[in-house]
Amino acid sequence: MGERFYTLASFEYPADVQVLKGKLESEGIPVFLKDENTLNSDPLISSAIGGVRIQVYSRDKEMAKAIYDEIRSYALDKNGNPVVCPNCKAQKSEVYYQRKSLFHKLFPFFEKRKYKCLNCGMITKP
Ligand SMILES: [Zn+2]
Numbered sequence: 001m002g003e004r005f006y007t008l009a010s011f012e013y014p015a016d017v018q019v020l021k022g023k024l025e026s027e028g029i030p031v032f033l034k035d036e037n038t039l040n041s042d043p044l045i046s047s048a049i050g051g052v053r054i055q056v057y058s059r060d061k062e063m064a065k066a067i068y069d070e071i072r073s074y075a076l077d078k079n080g081n082p083v084v085c086p087n088c089k090a091q092k093s094e095v096y097y098q099r100k101s102l103f104h105k106l107f108p109f110f111e112k113r114k115y116k117c118l119n120c121g122m123i124t125k126p
Contacts, residue, residue, distance in 0.1 A: 004058035005032065008068055010051055017052050023071055029060045075115050083115045083124075090119035 008024075011017045021031045032055040056064040075083045075093045082091035096116035116123045 005055040006058045006061040006064070007034075008054045008056055008061075008064050010053045012051060017054060020054055020068060020071065024054075024056065024064055024067055027063070027067055029056055029064050029067070031056060074118075085115075085117035085119060085122055086124060087122040088117065088120040090117055092118040093124075094118060096123055 009020065011020075017033065021033070024031050034053040034055055072094075074091065075095045077083050083093040084091055085093060093115040096114045114123055114125050
């Protein structure tokens with residue numbers, strides 16, 4: 001024991017988890033799923049609560065990050081160019097929805113689109 005874990009990503013939807021998990025495992029990296037809110041590691045219960053973290057061994061961290069960067073999709077503006085963060089100028093943003101209310105969960109298109117910079121974490125409105 002004493003093995004250190006690194007949390008690579010967290011997902012709201014089990015389908016997204018399966019894509020990344022399958023890709024990492026196909027590269028020979030062991031993957032562990034943890035519930036976002038509890039210590040329960042049963043992915044079925046986790047998906048009911050919402051929020052699953054993907055963890056890898058710390059020694060696999062760099063390789064896992066490279067694979068994740070490869071398959072994840074960054075946000076593009078309406079011209080098809082990567083969204084540039086106004087704070088750090090990184091071109092690694094993702095579409096960010098708060099979806100706090102049930103209304104926005106049911107009708108996410110009513111919420112204004114924002115972008116979250118994956119480099120510095122800044123949330124911007126276009
Ligand atoms: Zn930034």
